[in-house]
Structures are given as C-alpha cells and as structure tokens.
Amino acid sequence: MTDLAVEAHAAATRRRAVEGVEVEERREGRITVQSVTIKDAAAGRKIGKPPGRYVTVHAPGLRQRSRSHGAQVARHLAVELERMLDLEATTSVLLVGLGNWNATPDALGPRVIERVLVSRHLNGAVPSELRGDLRSVAAVAPGVLGLTGMETGEIVHGIVAEARPDRVVCIDALAAQDPDRLCTTIQVADSGIRPGSGVGNHRAALTRETLGVPTIAVGVPTVVHAISIVESSLGTVTEAFRGRGRWAEMIGAFADDDEDRAFLREILTPSLGALMVTPKEIDLLVREVAWVLAGALNAVLHPGIDLSDFGEYAQG
C-alpha cells in the first residue's frame, strides 16, 4: 500500500533487520535525506520493491509553501538528481509526466511537464560546435489508460524508440502509508517505475531494462489508500483507548500480527478499496511541489539556469 521504499523498508524491519539493504540518513534543519539501497532481488522481495537506490528528501515545511524553503528542498533534490543522472554535456534527456491531468492528486506529473523547459527541437537548428550549452530536453505527458485506451508504458516505449534519449526521467504521483508524507516527501529512484496497475505486464514497466537507458523515477506521494488510514488509525485508537476501561482488553498486539493485518485488509477492501485520501488543499500542494520539481529539473538539466533563480523558469 506504499510506493515509498523508506516506508516499505520500515514496515519490513518492524521486527528484524533486512539483509541486503543499506540505509543512510542525514538531516539539515527541517529536511531529512534518507537513502535505501536494495542490493539484490532477495532483499527486494522482502521489502516489496525492485533492487535499486531510493533517496527520499523529506521536508514537512513544504506544506507551508514557503518559497525559500522550497528552494532549499530543490537544492537537495538537485544533488540527488545529478548523482543519479550522471550527465555529460551532450547527454539528452526525455522527461515523462505520468498521471491523469483531470484528477488533481494524480496530475503532478503533467503539471511538472508544463513547467519544464524543452529544447530538443532547438538543437537541430544549432551548429554542433555551439550545442554544448544547450542540452537536448524533451517532455511528454502520455495520459492514463482511461484517457487513451493504451497502457501508458506502451506510449512511452513508442516515444523513447523515436526520440532515443540518453536518459529518461519519469515523474509521478505516489501513494504513501503515512499521511504526514503527503506532498512533503520526494523520492528519487534509479529503478524506474511501473505506471498504473500494470502488474505482471512487462511492457508497462519503465526501467533501464525495458527502455534500454538509465531511467530515473521522481515521485511524490499525494494520496494514501483509505485502508492504510484505517490501519494506522487502529493503532492510534488502541493506544488511546487503553486504560479507558471498556476498551482496556483491546488488542495491543494487533500492530504486530501480520495475519490480523491481512484479514483487516480483506474485510475493508470491498467498501474502501477504491477510495483515496488527500489533504483538503491538494490543489495548492500539487502546484507547490510541481514548482519545486520543475525548478530542480530545469537547474540540473540546463547549464544556463542557476539554482538560485530556478523558480523563475518553473512558472506554470
């Protein structure tokens, strides 16, 4: 129920460490940068994520939508993006904004695409000796299954085959387990992404293996599954009612029992399975996060844009 490796790892290690996973963390003011490296398939299975490096920049301050804080977050994000993208002067990049532009919490990817500077079309007109300053950047928002009738992965594969970029960066809205992570955590991963419900569908995956070039996924949780909310609230409720007499016997052990949790999901799925939870001000938060992501991407991709004024080029 979570797209964040950091949450999946925390859940998997509730009772024991997971072998084959390396975790690092650093803090700077109110910003926490954590990296979870899943070293092999065995470790991946335990955590439920494919092997790769997952870095999360967590900044609760993004909810206050302060420009200076946003710029600080963008700086941390830019460091991680640069490290994962490993760009040379002539490396071309295709940005892919996944998600449904008609549904506010799912519109993050397309909103970022509206704010990035594209330049691939200018390259042909420029003599090769001058191209050093102008990286080739293209950007598409392929839509979702319900809008196009096609698997998003198919569309992206087709475009990559034509554009032949050196790197692909996919931007997508994610689901988290913890509502406090909504629009405050940015995950960058080198393991790519599997858009939509394309489970078990090889063509749907957007990864280095399927696309043939390094494929970075940038995601921000904008929703929590309704079932996750109930699940985590049960813990709170249990704690709170403990000692209030009546609920006293209540299952303190619940949080530790995998079987109970599975049963819980089973009984809640019919009524809650298709429901998503978002903050009330989701429209403002998506706008804010799109601005931070587009600003960091513009600054990392275009040598001429300085991080100090990145925000001016990322307007919608």
Next chain:
Amino acid sequence: MTDLAVEAHAAATRRRAVEGVEVEERREGRITVQSVTIKDAAAGRKIGKPPGRYVTVHAPGLRQRSRSHGAQVARHLAVELERMLDLEATTSVLLVGLGNWNATPDALGPRVIERVLVSRHLNGAVPSELRGDLRSVAAVAPGVLGLTGMETGEIVHGIVAEARPDRVVCIDALAAQDPDRLCTTIQVADSGIRPGSGVGNHRAALTRETLGVPTIAVGVPTVVHAISIVESSLGTVTEAFRGRGRWAEMIGAFADDDEDRAFLREILTPSLGALMVTPKEIDLLVREVAWVLAGALNAVLHPGIDLSDFGEYAQG
C-alpha cells in the same frame, strides 16, 4: 461530519425517533427518493440541520455512468426541482456554482455552471411580449476563500443585490458519512446553504432569510472526511473480528456510545482532520454528475428544452 440530512437523521435516530421530523421514501427501480422534512428549530437542533425540506435522489447506478440511467435520475431530480422552485413564466433564476475549480472533488459547482444555458443577457434585447419563452437565467461560480480572499457568501450577496433574481439555486459538492453515497446521491433542499467554513458568520449563509428570495441548494457528496471512514470502519472491524478469539472482547458496544465516538474524533483529528476521501475515478464521476445536474436544470428552467434531449445541451 455529513452534509446529507438523510444521514444526519439516521444518526440522530439510531436509538429513538426524532419529533418534528417527517420522512418519506419511494423507490423506482434502482433509484430511491427520500425526503426528510425538519419542521422546526427544535427538531433541527437534534439533527444538526436547519429546518426545511431535504430530498435525496439516490442512484447507485450513477457510478456506472450509463447515459440512460443518468437521464432517469435527471427526471426524478427535475420533479423535485420544479416542486421546490415553483416557477412562473417570468420567474428569473440565478445559479451559483460553489466550490474550488482547481480541486477535482470540489469543482462540481463550477463544472455545472459551465454546462448550463444562460439567457439573462438576451432578455433586454427581446420585446416584452416575446419573453414568455425565454426565462432569465444567470450563472456564476464565485470561487472560494483561498482563491479570492473574500467569503463566498459576500460575493454572492453582492451579485444577488445587483441581479435581483426571483430564485437562487446553489450547487455545491458535499461531504457524506457513507462512501457509498459518493457521486450517487443528489440532495435538493429549500433551506439554502452555508458555503465553506463560514460557521457563525451570518453573511456567509445563502438562505431565503439572508438573500430575500427562495434559495434552493443542490448538492452531491464527493468526499468523506477521513475520520468518518475510520469511524465507520471500526464497526466493520469489530463485527469481523468478533469471534476471532483475540479481538473477541472488542468493543461491540462502541457503535452505541456517544462519548466514545466524541473521544475517537478528538484523538484522530490531529492526524486526519485535514484529510478527505474520494473515489479514485473522481474526475469521471464529477463530470457525470455535472452533466446530470446541468441537464436537469436546463430542462426545468428553459421551457424550450425537453427532458428527453436534455443531455445534448449540457455538454461541457
């Protein structure tokens, strides 16, 4: 936690009938029409809604978005609208689409406004003897506090003072308690509406008393508060775990204890208070419901539009 009188009434009567409230219900196929009439202020206090007549058209089939079912729902809705609006040939109407057009679940009001036919501006150009066929209809979407910096009620009061309509119809997205009501229940009420958080703010209310003309509210729940989801899930969970040994002693009585419920809300509010729950396909559902509402309004307001082809004039 609910804007639906039918839910508020059911909650208030969990253990006993409420005096001063009249309830009627009729079914036709999969559509249920219920009316809750709150006769006086005393009854209103018990239910938590102002006195008035609240009619809900509940049509679970709206989730399947069938055109013919939509048309059937529109027909029931039209009957109730006609009854409440009590229009004569020259009665002028102002439609007000409340809500935030940038946030999908809150955009219902503005989306309806985009689909209704306005005619007030044509009236001046038409000789009075010909105006019988052309009702004066105006329509505005005033935005929300965060977009304008003004109470929505203030803006609407100002516009009503200028337009001097004979009737006001406010269309708004509502919150329900039960997720099954999301985008499947339409409430029409003659008690008006209090947009946004304008509690205790007289100017914020849009009612017959504050606006000086009959003011009908048309609302459709598009969100459930996250706390409501947890609350109702606790019942399900309790039921389900009963007899599974460990949870056996669990608070079967919970659902009946008002004090426990209040305490529950208190402990959940910090983490969940600002979170809303919506169906995943909320963009499609809002579009569908906007089409049904606009279609019914167009057919009721404009003598020249027949209900049988209402859908054609309500395109977005």
Next chain:
Amino acid sequence: MTDLAVEAHAAATRRRAVEGVEVEERREGRITVQSVTIKDAAAGRKIGKPPGRYVTVHAPGLRQRSRSHGAQVARHLAVELERMLDLEATTSVLLVGLGNWNATPDALGPRVIERVLVSRHLNGAVPSELRGDLRSVAAVAPGVLGLTGMETGEIVHGIVAEARPDRVVCIDALAAQDPDRLCTTIQVADSGIRPGSGVGNHRAALTRETLGVPTIAVGVPTVVHAISIVESSLGTVTEAFRGRGRWAEMIGAFADDDEDRAFLREILTPSLGALMVTPKEIDLLVREVAWVLAGALNAVLHPGIDLSDFGEYAQG
C-alpha cells in the same frame, strides 16, 4: 495559405481547369458536400496538395450552434468517414488529436480526443468471441513542438509502432483563405496530414506511406492568415472604390496578376506573417465543432452508438 483542397483548387482554376482533378458537389438544405479528387502527382503540384480524395462538408449554420443542425452535419460527416475508413468488425483505430491545447483555435484536436470513447484497453479483458461489438479505439493528443520539444510526427510514429492500429484518424485545426469557412467547413481526406511546420521532413508526415496503414485526416479551419485577410480585402476594396473617382484607376486587374500577389505577400510578411485571424467567439465555436466531430466519430466507430443520440456520448 489554405489547408482546404477546395479553396486551393478554386485558386488554381481561377483562369483554367486543372487536368487530373475531379470535382463533385451536392447540396442538402444549407449543407454543401464537395469532393475534390486529385488523381496524380502532376495534378497535385498544380493545386499544391498531395493526391487523394478531399471531401468538405460546408455548413454555415454551425456558427449558430443549433443542436439539430449539428446532428445533421454529423450525419453527412459520418457517411464520408465510413466510406474512407472502410471498417470491418475487428478493424482497430487510433485517433490522434493534433494541436496545442493551450491556444483556443489550435485546441480542436485535443478537444475532440477528450470527447471520444476509447475502448482499446477493454479489449484484452474480453474473450475474443465477444469482441465483435467492441471496436478497439485508442486516442492520443501528442501536443506540439513547443510543448514537447519533439516533432509531433515522431511521437505519433512511435505510438503507432506500439499500438499497431489498422487505421489512423488525425484531427487537426486548419487554416482557410475565406473567413466564412471558419468553423463551418469540415474536410475529410485520405491523404493524411503534415502537422506543424514539418516542411521537407519525411518523418513529420502522417500518411499511409509513412505510417503503413490508411490514415484519414479530419480538419476544420479555425484560423485565416492575416495576409489572406488583406489579400482578399484588397479585392473587396478595389470593387467598392471603383467609380468613387479618386480610386477609379485602381488596379481592377490585381486579382488576376500572380506576380502582384507574390509581391504583396512579400511586403506584408514582415509585419503580418506571424498573425492569425479568428472569430471573436472562437471558444464557443471550437467547442461546438469538437462536439460534432466527436459525435460523428463515436457513432461511426462504435456499433452500439446510434447517430440519433450521438451527442450524448460526446460531452466534454
């Protein structure tokens, strides 16, 4: 300066018939259906359009946005689409909405895509013996060069290579010479389309030759080049001032002199070359025409949709 074969042909034949071109015309009420068949490359060069069959449905009444007239136009359009598409029960179709969704007159293609019913994703879930009733239809709006940094043709080629449809239908906004044709003429052509400025760029063309499957172009003029307006006004002006003494000597012969016309374009291009002319109410007209096109496409493509209620499924 025109994308309409019927105008190009009229211009080319101002003084003499063009060999290798067949023209037919029929009228029904206020609707005129003309077909221009360009039989070979030689004839194509004279007219400035590639060989193929170009049918225009011209309906000045579309400007009045009457629903019943729109339905009549859709019926004529459906006849031509069916003839050109030559569909069997299992023929799959990809719809491509060309143009820039941010610029009202160029947004026609994307607006049609929002209104068509896609079904390709449902096909995989249906046993093959049941698929007869459900044609596989996919739909994409690939954007324009300035939004994506990629030639639109490249994106479409990539998607076609993945989706492997049996037919491609491209919908695009066109330029006309005569302002009376704006949003009143629909051109359907079996010669495909060359989106954007992709002159001399083979990959940019979307045709049977480049895509490997029959490729139909559906276009509606929404703009006139500013230079065309001046050009055609000069004729009006000359006529009008003739006999008003002072302008008496004015070049009545102007309209016949190709050299003068070329010179005129040359001198006007610096100031007017980048300017487009549209009707004031272009937003309403584009919406109306998108509704007619999407309605006709839905009815032609989906056996379950009858033309008589096509409009209900083509809401935006």
Next chain:
Amino acid sequence: MTDLAVEAHAAATRRRAVEGVEVEERREGRITVQSVTIKDAAAGRKIGKPPGRYVTVHAPGLRQRSRSHGAQVARHLAVELERMLDLEATTSVLLVGLGNWNATPDALGPRVIERVLVSRHLNGAVPSELRGDLRSVAAVAPGVLGLTGMETGEIVHGIVAEARPDRVVCIDALAAQDPDRLCTTIQVADSGIRPGSGVGNHRAALTRETLGVPTIAVGVPTVVHAISIVESSLGTVTEAFRGRGRWAEMIGAFADDDEDRAFLREILTPSLGALMVTPKEIDLLVREVAWVLAGALNAVLHPGIDLSDFGEYAQG
C-alpha cells in the same frame, strides 16, 4: 478600433496637435514609457478616450520572453502603479481580472488573478496592531456576459458594494491598432474601464465615479481588429506598389482622407467585423505578460515582497 490612448492620440494628431492633452516620454534601453494626460472632456472627445492619465510601458523585448527583461518591465510598471494607487499602509485593494478564461487572448485578466496573492481573508484573524505588514488584497475574475448572462459591470458593482475596498484595479486584455504592440505594451490608466460592449450603459463602467473609489485599469493589447490590419496594410501596399507601374496611380492620399477611411470600414465590416487578429504564440505571450503583471502587482501591494524576487510569487 484601439484601446490604447497613445494610439488614439497619435491618430487624432496626424495632422494637428490636440489642445488639452499633455504627452511625455522617456526611454531606458529598449523600454519606452509614454504618458498621455487628457485634461478635460473636450480633449477626451477629440481623442475618443475619457479624461485621465494613461501611461504605457512599451517593451518589444517581451516577445522574446526573457526573465531579466520581464523583471525590468515589472519595475517600470511598479513605479507607475505605485504612483496611481497612492497606497497607505492600511489601504485595501480589490483586483478584478476581466475577460473570458476560455479564449486565450481574452484570458489575460483571469490569468493574472490566478497569480496574485490574496490576503483579505487573513486580516480578520490578525490583531489590528499587527496588520501593518499585511495589506488586505482580494481578487476576482467575474467572467463575461456570454458565460454568466450578466453584465460584468453589474457583478463587479455587487462585489465592490460588499467588499468595500479602498482601491479597485481592473486587469483586462485590450485591442490595439498596431500589431507590434500586441503583448509588448502595458497601459495603466486612472480613468477606469468599460468592460465588454457596454457602450452607453452606465452600470457597465468601472470608474471612480461609478464605484466610488479610485479605479485603476491595467491593460495589455492581445488582439487587433481584422479591419485595423487591412487599414494599416493598405498604407504599406500603396507605398510598396508606388512606382510599380500598374498600381502607380494608386491612392497615395488614402491615408489622409477620413471619409475614405470611414467608407473602408463600412464595406469591410460585414465580412471582417467579427474577426480578431493575434500572434500565433498567443498562449505563451499571455502567460508571460500575466507573470509580469502579477509580479508587479504582488510587489506593489505586499510590503513583504521585494521586486527583485517578485517572479517567484507570481507562478501560475
């Protein structure tokens, strides 16, 4: 045919100076600031604009959409806005974004409103001794006649009567005579504005007289009437063809003859009267200009925003 006083004045003075009009001009780099002060009604009639001070900031560089140039333009604009608004610490302001959000060239006003920071709703929550730093700013986009069925002026009058601001600033898209002014000239005027076609309709005017408070109009031409294009092209054509023999005798005197001009308009109006001319890239230009206007307004209105980083707060 022009909303710019500077053009109207130039036309009126083609042959002679106009008494009662004062003109000033200064240049800084590629930016020209001109002010036309119409001192009384008599002078106003000659120019065709009501008395008042009209300042235009003309910056052809806005077409290149350079951020640093935009910031420079905003600085000039801020100086003029400050002078006209004459703000004290507690002066409250209502911003009104006129125009149709569905038609790209007419959407400038609403686009600016999306980008300004509103604060009026925060004021009530702040103790009065702290309010010095927080000016009360509200913002509305009232729509146009065709969307609402109401005169825009009516809606604005109603809102002003409720909000009781100390100043009103109306932002609107204008028509120019010269296409070179499209999206490159910003006009600020203290004479208010008459939105839409409300000629002769007192209630439609948004001025100090009708609203009761100083009312500043900020406008940018985004369209030229098609007839203006033909008119000005005739001059170019006449010049160019002079001496090319055949057209040699052509009406060199045309540009000077008011009667000929009136006749010209008369004969062109049936075919061209409802047509507007815009640059092809109008979507990008409107976005750019909205960013500059919102940035300057935010910096002028909110003491906490410095002009040097105004752009960061004016994102869409």
